[in-house]
Amino acid sequence: METYYHPHDLGKFADMGKGNPELWDKFMAYYGAVFAEGALTAREKALIALGVSHAIQCPYCIDAYTQAGLQNGSNLEEMTEVVHVACAIRGGASLVHGVQMRNVATKLSM
Amino acid sequence: MASAPATTLAARGTALASSQHQLDILARPAAWRGFDDRLADAGLPPLRATGIGVFQINVGKFCNQTCRHCHVDAGPDRTEQMSRETAELCMAALEKTDIPVVDITGGAPELNPSFRRMVERSRALGRHVMDRCNLSILLLKPHADLADFLAANQVEVVASLPYFRPTQADAQRGDGIFDKSIEALRKLNALGYGRPGSGLALNLVHNPVGAFLPAAQASLEKQFRRELDRQFGIVFDNLYTITNMPISRFLEFLLDSGNYEGYMERLANAFNPAAVAGVMCRNTISIGWDGGLYDCDFNQMLDLKVGGGAPTHIRDFDAQALANRTIVTANHCYGCTAGAGSSCGGAVA
Numbered sequence: 503m504e505t506y507y508h509p510h511d512l513g514k515f516a517d518m519g520k521g522n523p524e525l526w527d528k529f530m531a532y533y534g535a536v537f538a539e540g541a542l543t544a545r546e547k548a549l550i551a552l553g554v555s556h557a558i559q560c561p562y563c564i565d566a567y568t569q570a571g572l573q574n575g576s577n578l579e580e581m582t583e584v585v586h587v588a589c590a591i592r593g594g595a596s597l598v599h600g601v602q603m604r605n606v607a608t609k610l611s612m
Numbered sequence: 613m614a615s616a617p618a619t620t621l622a623a624r625g626t627a628l629a630s631s632q633h634q635l636d637i638l639a640r641p642a643a644w645r646g647f648d649d650r651l652a653d654a655g656l657p658p659l660r661a662t663g664i665g666v667f668q669i670n671v672g673k674f675c676n677q678t679c680r681h682c683h684v685d686a687g688p689d690r691t692e693q694m695s696r697e698t699a700e701l702c703m704a705a706l707e708k709t710d711i712p713v714v715d716i717t718g719g720a721p722e723l724n725p726s727f728r729r730m731v732e733r734s735r736a737l738g739r740h741v742m743d744r745c746n747l748s749i750l751l752l753k754p755h756a757d758l759a760d761f762l763a764a765n766q767v768e769v770v771a772s773l774p775y776f777r778p779t780q781a782d783a784q785r786g787d788g789i790f791d792k793s794i795e796a797l798r799k800l801n802a803l804g805y806g807r808p809g810s811g812l813a814l815n816l817v818h819n820p821v822g823a824f825l826p827a828a829q830a831s832l833e834k835q836f837r838r839e840l841d842r843q844f845g846i847v848f849d850n851l852y853t854i855t856n857m858p859i860s861r862f863l864e865f866l867l868d869s870g871n872y873e874g875y876m877e878r879l880a881n882a883f884n885p886a887a888v889a890g891v892m893c894r895n896t897i898s899i900g901w902d903g904g905l906y907d908c909d910f911n912q913m914l915d916l917k918v919g920g921g922a923p924t925h926i927r928d929f930d931a932q933a934l935a936n937r938t939i940v941t942a943n944h945c946y947g948c949t950a951g952a953g954s955s956c957g958g959a960v961a
Contacts (some may be wrong), residue, residue, distance in 0.1 A: 513877075537666050543831060572820070575827035612889055 513560045545574040549584050556588035620678060621861060628847070628864050629685065638858065639945040642873065644880030647751040647945045654885040655786050659939035661907075664931055665771040665895040667739075667885040667954070668715040668911055669694070671724035672901040679772075679785045681819055681862040683913050686719040693719075694901040697928065699726035702899055705798045705929035715896075715956065717744040717909060722758055725862055735765050742768045744817075744956075748781040748789055749794035759796075768813040770852070770956075776839040780821040797846045807850040815850045817958075823871035825882060826853035829959040852958025855879070857910050873955050879946040887953025890960030893939045899926050907939045909956070910947070916940045 519526030537540040537547050541605035571581050621629040628634060631836060651658065673690035675682075706714065714734040721727055721743060734741050750759050762769060772794070775781045777898075778790035786856075787794075797806075798812075804810035816836065820826050827835075833851035840846040856862045858876060866872040893907040897918075903926040906912035917924045920938040953960035 531930055539831075544828065545831060545835070572822060573824045575832045577777060578777070579777075580780075599733055 507561050509565065515562075545571075545576060548574045549576055549580065552581060553584040553588040555586050557592055565612060620689055621685045623687070623689045626864070628860070631913065634859050634863055634912055635865065635916075635942060636648075637865035637867075637872075642876060645876050647941055647943045647949075648882065650883050650946075651888070651941075654722050654883075655887075655894070656885060656888055659791040659888070659891070659894065659941055659945075661935060661937050661939060663896045664711050664714050665933050666707070666713045666892070666897070666956075667702075667706055667709075667711045668717060668896050668898045668909060669721075669730065670717050670719075670898065670900055670912060671699070671721045671727060672719045674723050675719040675746065676723070676749055676752065677720070677786055677789060679746075679861070680865055681784055681856050683857045683860045683862060683910060684719060684859045685913070687908060690719065693724055693902050694726060694853065694903075696726050697789055698901070698903045699724075699730055701926045701929075703730060703904060704731045705926055707737060707738065708929075709931045711897075711931070711946065715741065715742045715744070717956075720746050720749045722749050723756060728761060731761075731765050731767055735767075741765065745769050745771045746785075747771050747773070750796040750799055751792055759799050759803055759805075763805065763812055763931075766811055766816065769805060770815050770817060771800075772819070773797070773816045774819050774821050774834075776836055776843065776924065784819065784821045794844050794846065797840075797848070798844070801845075801847055806846075812828050814848045816848050817852050817854055819854050819856050823856075823869065823875040823878075826855055826954070826959075829853040829952060842852060850955070850958070852956075853952075853954070854956070854958060855947045855950055855954035857944055859944050860913055861912060875944070876943070878951040883946060883961055884949055884951060884953060886951045887951070887961035890955065891945075891948045891951055892955035892957065892960075893948075896956075897934055902953055903927060905929070907937075908948075910944060911940055912945065914942070916942065 537544065548567055550561070552567040552571050555567050568581065617711040648658070672693035673684055674688070674689070674693055675686035676688060678687040702764045716727065716730065718724065722745070749755055749899065751795045772785070773781065773793055774784050779788035781793065782788065797936065800814055804814065805812040806814035818826060818832060818836070826832070829851065831852060831940050836851050837848070838846065858866055858872070858879070866875050896908060898908050898912050900906060900912050904912070905918045905922070905924050905926060907918055908915065918934065918937055919940045921935040922934050923930050
């Protein structure tokens with residue numbers, strides 16, 4: 503079945519360097535530095551990336567950072583909590599816009 | 613997660629019980645390059661031994677557990693056991709060398725009637741002895757004094773514990789095994805194992821619970837140390853991370869779960885030329901329950917005996933002839949060269 507997303511396309515990510523190697527190299531150098539052990543461990547960063555992956559709903563990122571989570575010693579309970587954090591922030595972001603709805607409704611209403 | 617199978621490949625009589633069938637699967641054309649080609653691509657010569665620092669004896673396939681990832685296809689129904697005569701041949705060969713480390717594995721090695729004799733003989737020869745222990749064996753009634761025996765002989769215990777939570781550990785090793793492992797670790801700690809200055813080394817082994825590579829060893833060790841202490845008050849010396857080898861029951865899991873191609877590709881993509889120098893086969897001789905000689909325990913399970921004209925049975929053991937032998941390789945060898953590398957002593961790079 504034809505779909506826009508193909509799991510094997512994740513392995514072709516580096517093809518994005520073919521159009522502009524200079525920008526690709528800069529991005530990858532930055533990417534690598536971001537995920538290196540620092541004040542946060544590689545495990546913590548992989549968990550944050552997994553949460554962000556769900557917030558932005560990127561299937562490639564979810565695939566990659568589920569693997570990275572497991573590979574960095576995280577477990578399913580931790581990774582499920584991470585998804586709930588993403589869910590809570592996304593849900594909260596919708597809900598907090600309800601204040602805008604209330605502001606408009608209040609202004610328009612008698 | 614699915615529960616562990618109750619029986620071995622051998623008991624079920626599946627095609628995968630045949631080592632040749634496993635090798636055929638590993639040799640199938642694939643998206644990744646073959647291991648030997650990859651060595652050549654990296655400008656590395658075929659693997660050769662650099663000596664023999666470890667005398668690894670696999671005393672058989674009999675085990676009280678049936679772990680899902682077991683590369684030995686060990687279990688309670690397996691009857692292959694090293695005989696007393698072969699054990700004697702091992703000790704006679706060891707005596708003629710100065711190989712410093714004796715590494716005893718299985719199955720559950722302690723279930724072999726010759727286990728204790730081999731430990732005592734090796735210790736009397738002044739060799740360091742390692743017992744690859746599944747922990748639950750220490751709680752079985754007939755082996756109630758086993759932990760004391762190991763301590764009395766200053767045997768290093770290398771114990772399997774894939775994770776510090778029961779869900780993951782039991783998914784790999786069988787229901788209830790985690791709780792037994794914790795009880796056994798407490799028993800070992802009470803004897804001084806894992807405590808500084810005791811001289812009793814307790815090292816844990818982590819195998820990933822699934823089709824992915826192990827975490828960075830130092831990082832995971834910190835996590836294990838913190839969690840085992842916090843939750844259970846357990847201490848240990850080192851954590852070794854070991855990559856699951858795509859053979860035997862783990863190969864069955866990979867095939868059944870549709871993970872085989874992805875896992876092999878992951879191993880091949882993570883090929884690390886720097887890990888090649890430290891692979892254990894270069895410094896080990898592996899002896900099978902029937903006295904056969906192999907480059908490593910994995911080759912042993914694939915029936916790949918030592919090559920290059922070196923003696924292939926313990927009765928003909930010749931340390932010099934074996935010390936610089938060419939190592940027999942196939943695509944499963946990616947398991948030891950991926951990422952930080954993997955050996956019986958954990959990461960190598």
